Amino acid sequence: MIRRVLQAVGVLLIVTVITFVLLRLIPGNPAIAVMGPQAYRNPAAIAQFDRVYGFDKPWYGQYWLWLSSLLHFHLGYSWKLNQSVQSLLSNHLPKTVFLVGISIVLALLFAIPIGMAQAVRRNKFTDHFFNGFSTIFYAMPAFLLGLLLILIFAIKFPIFPPEGPQGEGVGVLFTDFSALVLPIATLTLITIALFSRYMRSSVLDNLTEDYVRTAKAKGASERRVLLRHVLRNSLIPIATLLGLLLPALFAGALITESVFNYPGMGYLFYQSALNQDYPVLLGITVVVALATVVGSLLADIAYAVLDPRVRYVSQ
Amino acid sequence: MSLASGSPEPIPTDIPPDPESGIEVAVVAYPEDTDTAVASGLLPAGKPRSTFRRGAEVFWENKLAVAGVAIYVFMILFCFVGPHIYHTNQLQVDFAHQELPPSAAHPLGTDANGFDVLGRLMIAGQISLEVGIAAALLATIVGVLWGAVAGYVGGFTDSFMMRIVDAMLSIPTLFLALVVVSMVTPSKPVLILVIALTSWLTTSRLVRGEALSLRTRDYVQAMKVMGGGNTRAVMRHIAPNAVGTIMVNATFQVADAIALIVALSYLGLGIRPPQQDWGGMLSSGVQYVYDGYWWLIIPAGFCIVIVIAAAIFIGEGLRDAVEVRLQRR
Numbered sequence: 001m002i003r004r005v006l007q008a009v010g011v012l013l014i015v016t017v018i019t020f021v022l023l024r025l026i027p028g029n030p031a032i033a034v035m036g037p038q039a040y041r042n043p044a045a046i047a048q049f050d051r052v053y054g055f056d057k058p059w060y061g062q063y064w065l066w067l068s069s070l071l072h073f074h075l076g077y078s079w080k081l082n083q084s085v086q087s088l089l090s091n092h093l094p095k096t097v098f099l100v101g102i103s104i105v106l107a108l109l110f111a112i113p114i115g116m117a118q119a120v121r122r123n124k125f126t127d128h129f130f131n132g133f134s135t136i137f138y139a140m141p142a143f144l145l146g147l148l149l150i151l152i153f154a155i156k157f158p159i160f161p162p163e164g165p166q167g168e169g170v171g172v173l174f175t176d177f178s179a180l181v182l183p184i185a186t187l188t189l190i191t192i193a194l195f196s197r198y199m200r201s202s203v204l205d206n207l208t209e210d211y212v213r214t215a216k217a218k219g220a221s222e223r224r225v226l227l228r229h230v231l232r233n234s235l236i237p238i239a240t241l242l243g244l245l246l247p248a249l250f251a252g253a254l255i256t257e258s259v260f261n262y263p264g265m266g267y268l269f270y271q272s273a274l275n276q277d278y279p280v281l282l283g284i285t286v287v288v289a290l291a292t293v294v295g296s297l298l299a300d301i302a303y304a305v306l307d308p309r310v311r312y313v314s315q
Numbered sequence: 316m317s318l319a320s321g322s323p324e325p326i327p328t329d330i331p332p333d334p335e336s337g338i339e340v341a342v343v344a345y346p347e348d349t350d351t352a353v354a355s356g357l358l359p360a361g362k363p364r365s366t367f368r369r370g371a372e373v374f375w376e377n378k379l380a381v382a383g384v385a386i387y388v389f390m391i392l393f394c395f396v397g398p399h400i401y402h403t404n405q406l407q408v409d410f411a412h413q414e415l416p417p418s419a420a421h422p423l424g425t426d427a428n429g430f431d432v433l434g435r436l437m438i439a440g441q442i443s444l445e446v447g448i449a450a451a452l453l454a455t456i457v458g459v460l461w462g463a464v465a466g467y468v469g470g471f472t473d474s475f476m477m478r479i480v481d482a483m484l485s486i487p488t489l490f491l492a493l494v495v496v497s498m499v500t501p502s503k504p505v506l507i508l509v510i511a512l513t514s515w516l517t518t519s520r521l522v523r524g525e526a527l528s529l530r531t532r533d534y535v536q537a538m539k540v541m542g543g544g545n546t547r548a549v550m551r552h553i554a555p556n557a558v559g560t561i562m563v564n565a566t567f568q569v570a571d572a573i574a575l576i577v578a579l580s581y582l583g584l585g586i587r588p589p590q591q592d593w594g595g596m597l598s599s600g601v602q603y604v605y606d607g608y609w610w611l612i613i614p615a616g617f618c619i620v621i622v623i624a625a626a627i628f629i630g631e632g633l634r635d636a637v638e639v640r641l642q643r644r
Contacts, residue, residue, distance in 0.1 A: 014478055015485060015486065025498065136624065139620050139624035139627060141578055143578065143597070144619060147604065147612060148616070151612070155604065155605060247486065247488070250487045251490065273496070281494050285491075288486060289486045293485050
């Protein structure tokens, strides 16, 4: 277990190296990028900028500066928005967590019964129907699904607004609920398509296990076997999967947020990419990577707790 | 193992035979195995069929996979041969004919610049398909090399190389690609490179696992005892056995690469105007959604979905064909 935690720390360290290298790869002079081409006339200002941001140090000094500021939760200062990255995040991150969280919960509520139904009625109509459903939504890019939902539910039949809740602060999420419906629907449908496939194969694997035969031999009803034995065991891999699919969900959130102008972290990332606001881009990258690494670590721990057959042996 | 963990209550002795018991499932699951054991030359029953032949048969039995191949053949003809048959003006902006609904002259209408949408679809598809397929191939090559080296060398090199993969996997591909693409002016080769360099990770993991498990297989060990070298182990035994898995993965890579290039272009950071791919067509059509100009969105969206779905169908068909042991039909 300690070994696994150390591994996670190592992975995070490599993430900081990768983001640091990316920061160094930026073409041109960062001082010019921030202060504009006029700065060429003022070498003193450039020198000042380089000193303040540590660009005058050798690369290892710069890396150390970047790492130690990360350890103090200083993610940098936006070049375009005149705010620190952490204050931007404190405004945008909760909205993304809200969007992704609700979508995961809703998706699990749908995907678990769908996957089970598919596995139990394998190669019958139900299976093929939901298989087609999940393939279509798996193949459909999030922005296309979002656009179609807007086209149908906001323009043809104006039931919901075509944009996510606007405005600063987290409070707007709770005042403008109808604006949340389409973004959440988009992300949820795509997440269901991801999860139900895994749920199906997980249930199929478990149906052939010996304990199913034992339970049936003892006279347990079909329903009891499915709900008490198979369902529980099939959920274990889904816990791990949640950790693994977190990056895909963040990517889905980025697209969804940019389609609906939903002011979350993905939207901020997208705008920063358009504006070449690198401190924000790399700050968010580190946060997302941290979330993924911690997520998969928790998933592994949950796996060990839920499944008595799995134990981490320290070597 | 599971039997031992049963509950302490006594097992009733007079259970009526349950027609839907797990035993039946187990019986259904394996008949092909005995079949293949007989067919692969244990009995002199006619000509022994090769693994490749058997795999191909399984693949052609899979209707969805065959449909996937048909879709790719059609789309490639549509995009690369189509413009030579269906001539349209895609160079001069024609404001006299902008945003026309579908008609006999323009089967899918025209866009905001007066370009014929059907003709535009063909040219845009060339970019999406070229970038998607080339990036998937390149990603596969990088991933296979990385994974094979890590798996075959082992030890510290292996764990270090795999931690790098873990680190890159923890950053969503789209995020990584967006950072890189915002730094450089994307052209077709640049995009192929960016997508390939951000999506080889899963392949490398797979190949490493495959290399690790194949290296310890009995037949490879036996060959080594008989004096075969490393080159022979890799070329004659490990590579042919891993090639199926790699092919399956490469097909899924095509689906992911097309999804990524289309998403980047939709976000305005992929292929830049005047060139357009399907994602670019969608993103310029978005402004007119509110006017109800569906033909600026639906055709490009349809192409994206069927091309990605077709790649998934082919990949699943190939996987069934490769995993001969798992044929359960």
